[in-house]
Amino acid sequence: MKLINSLTKIVAVAGSFMMLVSCTDDFDSINTNPSLVTPEVMDGDMLLTKVLKNSVFSTYQYNRLTEMAGYAENQGTSVVTERNNSDPLMSHTREYIKPLNHAIDLWEDDPLNANKIAIARIWKAWVFHIITDSYGDVPYFQAGLPVDEAVDQPEYDPQEEIYNDMLNELQEAEAMLTDSEEQLDLGAADIIYNGDINKWRRFANSLRFRLAIRVRYADPQLASDHISDIMSNNKPLIEMEEDMAYIQTEGETADNTSNRNPLYNRSINANIPVYANMTISEVLQMRDDPRLPIYLNPAPEPRDGDMWRGRPTNVSVENQNQLAGTEGQWADRYTREATARLGDLFQEAEYRIKVLHAPEVYFLRAEAALFGLTNENAQELHREGIRQAMALYDVDQAEVDDYMQTGAANLSGSQEDQLREIIVQKYIANYWLSQESWSEHRRTGYPVTWIGTRGDVYDDEDRELQRRYQYPFDEDLKNSENVNEAVSRLSNGDTYRSKFWWDAKEGVPIPHPNKDIFPPERDFD
DSSP states (O other), X not given: OBOOGGGXXXXXXXXXXXXXXXXXXXXHHHTSXXXXXXGGGOOHHHHHHHHHHHHHHTTSOSSHHHHHTTSBOOTTSOOTTSOOSSOXXXXXXXXXXXXXXXXXXXXTTOGGGHHHHHHHHXXXXXXXXXXXXXXXXXXXXXXXXXXGGOOSSOOOBOHHHHHHHHHHHHHHHHHHOOOOTTSOOOGGGOTTTTTOHHHHHHHHHHHHHHHHHHTTTTOHHHHHHHHHHHHHTTOOOOOSGGGOEEEEOXXXXXXXXXXXXXXXXXXXXXXXXXXXXXXXHHHHHHTTOTTHHHHEEOOSSOSTTOTTOOBOXXXXXXXXXXXXXXXXXXXXXXXXXXXXXXXXXXXXXXXXEEEEOHHHHHHHHHHHHHTTSSSSOHHHHHHHHHHHHHHHTTOOHHHHHHHTTSGGGSOOSSHHHHHHHHHHHHHHHTTTOHHHHHHHHHHHOOSOOOBOOOSTTOOSSOOOOOOSOOOOHHHHHHSHHHHXXXXXXXXXXXXXXXXXXXXXXXXXXOOOTTTTOSSOOOOOO
16 A cells, blocks of 8 residues: 555644644643644544554664664674664664554553554554564563653563563553444544554464564473464464555655665665675575575676675675785675665665565474474465465465475475574565564574674684674663663573573584585576
């Protein structure tokens, strides 16, 4: 669906906050800040619209997160292990959680707003799972409260408690959704599903399935309980493309350019392309995947005939210079002209920014079946996930048929071998859902990623992708007692290496086969 033009009305509502008080014989009016945001001038529907738009758009960027996901690489960025300049903990709480809480407050006195409240609760769970998956323990129960309830120094809740509550919230909010025609409808203010309650049910259940699988290694019983509830009660899930949660950006002629695809806006202003990461290039080439020329544009001037070469992550200065003066020097192998880059489709002005789609849900179900959490057939679900993923990009049917005959589409080997292929296929299907792919890499170890030793914290034996963000400097200053308590629960303190609660699988990270080789590319012939 199109991003509604009425989104710009939010600005008009914000402008109304500046109205001057016309009556001066009332003490309260005289002593009230005329720019103060009060319930009388707020619109819960517009608050939800703004949160949906900004929170989804924020996931579709070219930044460090896309590097950690293995989708893109920019050697000009800071070392991936340095404290992150972006701050989803504070910004997401301030810009998304607090407005959602305020919208719920505006709606809660009217029983006809039950669906609106349920949708806001569902979306809060989506936002919070991004926050906690980035840091671990974070303020949750005391976060983003209304002004009269606000806590200046909120406690950092254990991630286990957060996940238990998010799963329960999704369960309760989905049950709260009703088909009653008396309910007030969000309509166009809902820029994801246009007020379609059945689709919100599917999204809530599918998100709950995602979160249940996320905790499978940390708490198998919790995962099993929620998945069993979904399946035994025949809860509807996202099963087709039409059920997908996404926002359609506006085109080149959009009145508000911020409603266009963020990567389109970048493409018309940036001096450098979005370079492909070695990981996505490698997994596609290894499987002779027909999505390769869709996901990536070939290198304009490929070196050694490798038109799909992606750049490895976190390459050390030593590695960059070790072959200097030889035929294989870094400057020749990974220049702008010798490196593949992001495909055109993903940089078009009009683009569907995906949140959760059918292929991912089929792969979640495949994993659940593989480990006996359901009675479904893992192989059939895996294959359907691939078919649905190919359909998202209109892959030629003959190419799909050929692919379905390969090992990529047919699970075999040990249980771990089969899990690896399920996760890799989900990684391919979730192209540019960077937060989710980073989380799944940390949870499972897949896809296996080559990473260099750039930065003082690395050594040759111990290198891995960043496992979490460090807490913001501002929190160290303003909320140090609670931050320190949260840090004490981390495996390695407030560092990028610390594993938090759900990051519990033994044997991860899994070293890349070419871990000690540079340049690290494999032969795909």
